[in-house]
Amino acid sequence: MLETAFTGSKRYYLLLAALGGLVAIGFLTYLYQLSSGLGITGMGRDVSWGFYIAQLTYLVGVAASAVMVVLPYYLHDYKAFGRITVLGEFLAVAAVTMCLLFVIVDLGRPDRMLNIIKYPSPNSVLFWDMIVLNTYLLLNIVIGWMVLEAERNQVAPPKWVKPLIYLSIPWAPSIHTVTAFLYSGLPGRGYWLTAIMAPRFLSSAFAAGPSLLILLALLVRKYTKFDPGREQIQSLAKIVTYAILINVFFFFCELFTVFYSQIPEHMQHFYYLFVGLDGKARMVPYMWFSIVGMTIAALLLVNPENRKNETRLALLCGMVVITTYLDKGLGLMTGGFVPNPMERVTEYWPTIPEALITLGVYGIGFLILTILYKVAVTVKEEIKA
Amino acid sequence: MKKDVKNEFGVFGERPQVPKKLYNAKYIFGGLLIFLALVILPILPNLGKAVPPPKPQVDTPAIQKLAGQDKQCVEDTAWMRANHMLLLNDWREEVVRTGKREYTGKGGKKYNPSLSNTCMECHSNKSQFCDQCHNYVAVVPNCWGCHLEKEKKVAKAEAK
């Protein structure tokens, strides 16, 4: 099946070449980071996690959201999603791969990476994150590939794939829950110390992931002979609507608890993000854009007319992707670290090398995505022919 | 009528007639050549050169000062030669993780398990004693990224 990835249009090869270029630039910059240290990033002793871990958090959500196409198809027998489950699974494969790479580029000593396996520490959430992410990656590669291969040969997939599919359904929210637990169990960080962290992560994931999937489905329809289907896109749009509404609701729940209780350790972080603290307010415009944009997108999505018009839907989905990215990526990271536990404000902003390495990892992810989607789409086109 | 072929693996249809021609010979041999060149490349610079085997010296001033029996290392020379890296790893685990800072060597003598402060006190000639062998067998121990060699300092002190 993989051979279908080697024949394609000129545009396909151009895309691969462009992504390869990004990867090359990112890799060279990573070599620079390896030799001079993480000092080339904007991180420091106060904001000790930054852009890399922000991407990890966001992409775990994208990966987990594959369950939103798998679950209706396999548990509720919603036949329409049968066409696009593989798109969801392959998106998860690319996203989880990026997650793992972002952890690696963030390590100070990547040469000792396997110490996590050599000295397993079940008390550390990072240990569990490593396990759930790797397992999820494996599950999605195997399931996506086996089901697609069976589809191509016009036979039923092997029996042993079914239990794996059922396992992958609870596994998806578990990866994002564990990722939320990375933050929500730390005693000195008021912004993260909230039981609603995992639910918030899941709601924003189930909004952002399917939004991305809608955008990808529209692209696939435009540039290939395979149409993921109008009904499928409309169903995904409903999922996005509910999820983003819940996400906005959760945000206001958070605001209520923090500001009605008036506990300074919890309020300061919101002050920093939304009005600035000690005259430092780098995140303010982004956070306002994020929360206002998210709320407007959520309200507009409620109107069926806006969902039925695919141009408007695409715009709203783009808005959801961007606003949740700002909220859960950079906002979550800097918001948690600023002010620091001694109530000092040191701001964070990624540097150019940091951004290049990040782009390199995205390059790898989209390279994987492009190749996997190429295979999937070619198979779907073959069947149709 | 095609004849089936039976062998120890089972019964198979007749082997298909494949024309005896190598397809894409240009790329296959080209690729093989590049592969060979890459494999040989690192060997070329040292081709025909005999690197003399290392002869680590143990006659540092600190060791010369030691009397007869004390000239012995913490363990037998032969054992140390084979196992010093394991011993150092053990010392490291014990000192850092269990806080055990005593090592009973051969003959019951007690030592402070420390690379910089025990080993290198006697073997103060790091470049001669450590590096020579490590270079010869091409290993790069990462001890010295943190632990400090005192060679220059000792040499300076002796010059005075």
Add this chain to the structure above:
Amino acid sequence: MSISRRDFIRIAGLSTLFGLGARGAYELIAPGQLEAKSVPEAAATGKRWAMVVDMHKVDADTARKCAVACHRLHNVPDFANPVNPKYKVDPEELVRWEVKWIWTDHFHNTFPGLDQQFQQERLDKLPFLVLCNHCENPACVRVCPTQATFRREDGVVMMDMHRCIGCRYCMAACPYGARSFNWRDPRPYVKEINPDYPTRELGVVEKCTFCVERLEKNLMPACVVESKGALIFGDLNNPKSTVRQVLRQSYTIRRKPHLGTNPQVYYIV
């Protein structure tokens, strides 16, 4: 029975995966047992180290001397003071890369929430000496994915620089900012190098160790020696120790006790 190459590879791959998982499973069923069996029991000293900072005796000069003694002994880099002027760093980087084991801070930063609008005037000027609190219930140890940071029997929260992978989860977990990461190679910033103590390498986290290497030799931590009595150090398990006496006689406070970390550095204010 014959086995095809395809099956062989499949089985071999699966066995490898389970093999890797086995240790983790063992840790889950019997935490710490595997490690405990492979290393000898810790020397049962029965000690529990703690420190009292008497702010009546700490002035700016003493505080500085304590920090200098500690940092010089442990080869802690000073980014403001490179060995070679060409390694000079700008002030913004100085803040981000700073490595410190013991330093001073204001009252309201040391004890956030305890400062009042109207309070004793001397509090605003006092240089509060802060360091790792060697918590009884350390968050950093809980989150470490490799047990590179761990709590010794005697209460010292220790770092194993040989094992740290530089994930900095401990820095996110520590509510006292006691941990520093090596964002840069520290050696060009250690002016007077102490050859008896290692430096650190790029990419690992470090912090105060209560001078375990000195405790082993029955010596007091370097900062305590330098403090001229402002820092009191000793064994909490010994009712006759000076720390216990001081704790009996004076009212002491600790940093952020409500977080449940149970810090072992006490302050007489």
